[in-house]
Amino acid sequence: MKKLVFFFILLSSIGIFAQKKTMQAQVTSQNIVIDGKLNEPIWETATTASNFVTYEPDNGKPEPENQKTTIKILYDNDAIYIGAMMYDDEPHKILKEISQRDNFGTADLFGVFINGFNDGQQDFMFYVSAADVQGDCIMTDANGEDYSWDAVWISKAAITEKGWIVEIKIPYSALRFSAENKQTWGINFFREVKRTRYKYTWNFVDNKLGTFTQQTGALEGIENIKPPTRLFFMPYASYYLNAGDGQKTYGTMKGGMDIKYGINDAFTVDAILIPDFGQTKYDDQILNLGPFEQQFNENRAFFTEGTDLFNKGKMFYSRRIGGTPSVEPDLNDNEEIIETVQNVNLINALKLSGRTKGGLGIGILNAVTEKTFATIKDTVSGETRRTVVEPLTNYNVLVLDQRFRKNSSITFINTNVTRNGHYKDANVTGLAWDLNTKANTYSLFGNAKYSLINDLVDKKGFYSTVSFAETSGKYRYSVGTDFVTKDFDPNDLGINFYTNYYNFYGNANYRILNPTKLFNTFRINYNMYSEFNRESGKLQDNNLNANINLTTVKNNYYGGGVTFYPLLTYDYYEPRAENRYIAIPRRIESWASISTNYNYPFALDLNGTFNVFDETERISYGFDIGPRYRFSDKLLLTYFFSYFRRNNNKGYIDNFDEDDNENTPNKIIFANRNVITYSNTLSGKYAVNSAMTINLAVRQYWSYADNKDILDLQTDGSLTPYTQYTDNKNSSFYSWNADLSYSWWFAPGSQVSVLYRNNASNFERIIDKDFKDNVSRLLTNDALKHIFSISVKYFIDYNAVKNKIQKRA
Structure with missing residues (x-):
């Protein structure tokens, strides 16, 4: 019963x-x-x-x-x-x-x-x-x-x-x-x-x-309520005091306004007039030895807030707007660049976004950056000249996203970059789809993109991907494939590293949906991936991966995994030359991770990696350790130390035409090197109350590549000793960033922010392996810059102002 x-x-x-x-x-x-x-x-x-x-x-x-x-x-x-x-x-x-x-x-x-x-x-x-x-x-x-x-x-x-x-x-x-x-x-x-x-x-x-x-x-x-007029003004004023050892101290004032206007009950226009990004979080730069640029997070609020529509199809990388100049100046003999900019100034930006009752999402983003120059000096005559490194440029993104059946969508995306004058323009068009069954048990995902670069020689490329997955239950799986042509290039307003390949991949996983006597969460994954060069058919990547992630009933996290690369593969990107590749040996990579329950005053994050290559003495290993202590509900300190070492790493350092004979293939030089990286990060928070906080963020980073042997890349992807090369191509990069900030939300949507920042970085060919000396030299040389800034922004709601006026009347 x-x-x-x-x-x-x-x-x-x-x-x-x-x-x-x-x-x-x-x-x-x-x-x-x-x-x-x-x-x-x-x-x-x-x-x-x-x-x-x-x-x-x-x-x-x-x-x-x-x-x-x-x-x-x-x-x-x-x-x-x-x-x-x-x-x-x-x-x-x-x-x-x-x-x-x-x-x-x-x-x-x-x-x-x-x-x-x-x-x-x-x-x-x-x-x-x-x-x-x-x-x-x-x-x-x-x-x-x-x-x-x-x-x-x-x-x-x-x-x-x-x-x-x-x-x-x-x-x-x-x-x-x-x-x-x-x-x-x-x-x-x-x-x-x-x-x-x-x-x-x-x-x-x-x-x-x-x-x-x-x-x-x-x-x-x-x-009987009505959608209000959504009109908001955000005027701001800021002051910056800049100083550095051996440099002139100077102060600057800035002012401007952001405007947000609701066209109707669904669509909103955001406009930024005279932008100010001076208090944006710094970038965590690294020693980049690879063939591709370092990708940075977007920290500017205008380009992060409400941009989910613009991220459809993964065609938009907002750091291109106001990023580094796109034009390399042509230098004559005895000329050098004596003045340039790291980032192009943004003149203004506007975005419109929203969704109709019928499920059609519309997003339009437009931004304009100013014409930018570099100063070049003739080292013999002493004469200087200015040359354009970035013309007046317009960036535009258009997105049309039609949702249907509440859980599926088809999206049209277009990005366009137009540069004033004879400089190159770029356009990328894409169609993306995310189709799910009515019960949300299966999905079909994919996209197709076409890029067109208008330059001295036009360049056209194509990218497509499609995947199918079961998305419900304890047991789930997915399979997919990508196809990318050689000239696919979305990088004027997007970011893409790999081209000229096709691949196949799959995943199967098991998870618990309810806790057991031992675990609150538990998941096992199995992944497989194979990638081939589209023209030669050579295997570029092949791996099998298994990993496990779980949380115990005491809310401690444990994870680990192993990836096997059972076959010899060929890297077409590291040589930095067309139709050249380097052979990558078989290897095994492993990792493990622990994160204890943050509910306790003291908690610890610990990660470790160990990788072994099928090559004499070629291994890599490292670990991260991150203790954190919550002294009270107001005060929290977190420290994070990272160490990573790559022994006998093989990497590109140079290329040239041997004997200046154009009929001879480029000589591509590699180095057998040890690469060691240290990173220390300290962050702290003291909350006066829920509206007022003091925050500290300090990062010290040092990485160096010590070349032991110089190697010549052969046409079959192998490396042989090369003793004629005598240039020093060692690399040592170290940096320091420190932010101490005070934030006070003194009214709804209104904030006072005070920031003291100092930072420095340096790149050298001579490696000083004395850790203490490296750090102290960085903090005492002329490269260390100090910035003190105060920013005040005030939120004005048109409706609130109108209601106050009506009440007084």
Whole structure:
């Protein structure tokens, strides 16, 4: 009998979880004070939403009785109000580390996810931690959570004897919804109890399905509201004081404005006038010995916020805009460059983005960079001249993304770079598709891209990829293939390293969907990959990989993997010459990783790698160690040390025409070298409160390549000794970056930022292996630069200003 009762309870539970929950919002005319108390009388009569369900790790299990969650929603003509009570029978154990916005640290969390069109396409997510820290993002199934998006809203969290409370006010200007009189929004609520790492949602989200945004509940009851005029101004003013040893100290003032305007209920225009990126995070430069440029993260807010549409098809690399000059100046005999720029100045930029009710997403981005010169000097006569290294340039991206059936899309993308005058132009067009079955169990993904470079000789290229995957259940798999022609070149506004190949790849994996007695999460992956040169058919890459990733019931992470390269392969990129290659021996690569539970004051990250080649004494190995200590809810320090060594690494150093005979193939010179890299990183955070933080970031980096033997690359890809080459091609690069910053969000959307920064870097051919001497010399020479800056930005909402004026009238 007990078994029968249990069976019916189980069936009832499954039925409830499969249903889309509905809750009612209640209109209010009362003034709601956002103070984390919920003491206005209207809260007592509002409808309550409850009965949360576990999302991770025990998916589908009801929330425990001692940690119930209740939600109430109110609305008026200006905003929606959320009141949430997170019960906890041990409120003294609630974790509440104070952190920066969008970085919740070690703290309990509450979130509300809103889709004003209720179409399962895109959620606006608003989070508040138990430490009263805000976070917000845009969520799509295709791109995940995009925390670069920031809205202006108000919240307050407070710890009580029964748990903790969150009160939120979200102005309609921060949302997107239709102009219909009766609104039905998609909505879900989220709670994370950090000390147990359990996550709950109000409407059940089944993790066996490959979608999150389509498993929301519904919010009804909102009537007779109108989408407001979404017009925001963000004026800013900044001051920079620059100094350096042996250099003149000077100060500069900057001012400008960002504008955001909602054309209608779906589309928004962002414009940046007189941009200022002076306080952008520095790039972590490395000693780059490879054939390709180093790829950097985008840290400029304009190019990260709300750019999910522009990232479709992976054709847009925003660092091209305002990046290094694209033109190499022609130097005559006895000439040298005495003055140039590292980055081209951005004149202005504009982007339009949004999605229609029918699911058509439209994105347009346009930016203009200024004409830039370098100064060249004749070392004999002393005369100087200026030459263009970057003409006036226009960058444009157009995206049309049609979604259908809530989980599939077909996308058209075009990127275009037009340079003034006779300089080269570039255009890339792509079509991408992401097709999923209605139940989100299988997907077909792919794209096709065509590039055209207009130069002295036009260049055309093609790239395509297609993959098929099972995306649900414990056992999943995927297979795919890529095809790339030799002249495919999207690099004027995108980034792509490898061309002229085709490949085949596959993956099979197993994961647990619910915790066991030992593990909260557990996943095993098996991968295979084969790549061939498109013209010669030679094998460029071939590997088999197996790895495991797991989290114990005590929330400690462990991972490890082994990759086998069982066949000789050929690298067509390292020689830096057409139709030349180097043979890469068979090898085995392995890694292991540990990350202890961050809930504890002390935690440790540890990673190690060990790689062995089928070549005498050629190995590489390294490790990272990262202890972190949380002294209090306000103070956190993290240190990270990295060491990596490559013994008997074979790499390109030079090429030339032997005896200046054009009929003789290029002589390509390699070196047998040891490459050693050290990196030290220290970061710290002290939070005065949830709106005011002091942050420290220090990075010291040193890497050198010590050439032992000079080698001649043969036409069959082998290397032979070459004693005639006598140039010193050793490499030593070391750098230092330090940032100390103060940030104060003194009003919603408004911030004061104070930054002190010093940095230096140096490249040498002579290797000084004294670590202490390297660092001290870098910090005491003329290369060390000091920058002190203050920036103030103020958020102005047109609606708020208009309402104040009307009230006064």
